[in-house]
């Protein structure tokens with residue numbers, strides 16, 4: 219299943235993030251974020267975390283690879299694979315499969331590095347830059363859990 223949203227500004231992006239947060243707060247989700255530098259991967263993650271009730275400051279984990287936020291309605295794991303080499307990515311993917319099966323929300327930035335080898339049920343979010351504040355969010359599900367999330371988002 220695939221859905222597209224045009225966000226004309228930050229407020230639209232925040233609204234989409236709020237809707238998604240409400241849906242995933244109970245059973246979790248594995249979300250991979252694909253898009254160029256400055257597309258809005260971290261911005262979108264921050265907004266979803268806000269509506270999951272995360273109190274910690276959400277920052278891009280570019281240097282530390284993984285941030286964990288435990289203060290909200292559900293544990294959140296935030297990966298950034300940007301600085302990982304191929305070997306590092308391989309080992310982290312095995313670890314990620316466990317995250318995709320539990321009641322967690324997992325975000326993976328720069329997931330196009332690993333897109334072909336992510337074998338589990340997830341929501342892929344492609345963010346395309348259309349202008350200063352305009353973005354296209356393209357959401358694709360790859361299994362039952364992620365498909366149900368998109369169905370609810372459509373309503």
Ligand SMILES: Nc1ncnc2c1ncn2[C@@H]1O[C@H](COP(=O)(O)OP(=O)(O)OP(=O)(O)O)[C@@H](O)[C@H]1O
Nearest residue numbers: 225227228231254255256257258259260261351353
């Ligand atoms: N509608 C919008 N949705 C998301 N971000 C927007 C929007 N309009 C403007 N922006 C701005 O675009 C920038 C996106 O930067 P962000 O760090 O989130 O990108 P990123 O995809 O995580 O980049 P990187 O690859 O460097 O991690 C922010 O400064 C944000 O305020």
Ligand SMILES: [Mg+2]
Nearest residue numbers: 259260278327
């Ligand atoms: Mg980022």
